[in-house]
Amino acid sequence: MLSQFCHQHQQCVDDALAKAQMICDDQKVSLTPLRKKVLKLIWEAGHSATKAYDLLESLKSDDPSAKPVTIYRALDFLLSNGLVHKIESHNSFIGCSHPTRQHNCAFLICNQCGSIQECCDDGAMMDTIKTNIDSTSFQIHNITLEIQGICLECS
Ligand SMILES: [Zn+2]
Ligand SMILES: [Zn+2]
Ligand SMILES: [Zn+2]
Incomplete structure (x- = not known):
């Protein structure tokens, strides 16, 4: 597992x-x-x-x-x-799998075995989200991205 x-x-x-x-x-x-x-x-x-x-x-x-x-x-x-x-x-x-780096990550959650992986993209993914939200003048406090699916091991 x-x-x-x-x-x-x-x-x-x-x-x-x-x-x-x-x-x-x-x-x-x-x-x-x-x-x-x-x-x-x-x-x-x-x-x-x-x-x-x-x-x-x-x-x-x-x-x-x-x-x-x-x-x-x-x-x-x-x-x-x-x-x-x-x-x-x-x-x-x-x-956290890399607590020494400040980061925003997406979590890849396996629906089968429950394993969770952090997926980091050095900001590009979050920047895209922020840019899109900026235009609504909504103030972001925190972004948590959780993506559900099947991991390599279970597929
Ligand atoms: Zn982390
Ligand atoms: Zn381990
Ligand atoms: Zn799995």
Whole structure:
């Protein structure tokens, strides 16, 4: 299931956590053990998105006192620091595959296996969207593009 993205997913998890630490040090924000744990859980789910509820359940096995607000605060932190993305159509979360670069990405979501890939185009795709929207004088806060289909592995 993970083979189109990686051979050793543990490597992805380790890399993601190391990068997150680097980014937080750089931004002088603190990757607390809880934030790190939530990020780790999100990555350990593989290249697919995880619901906050499932994160809470996993967290509870370690810390029975964990509450939804515990998870949402950690997710807010991870989202605002670009370490995870929210997949709106699934109301779930996925680790950013290249958090050291600022970017707008489209998410390619496989309807069969649930894998999610970030598709980056260095801005051209988003620029086209923005140029089109500019003429309506609508103020954009955020663009999330989610494209559903069948991945290479499943096709
Ligand atoms: Zn992987
Ligand atoms: Zn990303
Ligand atoms: Zn698939």
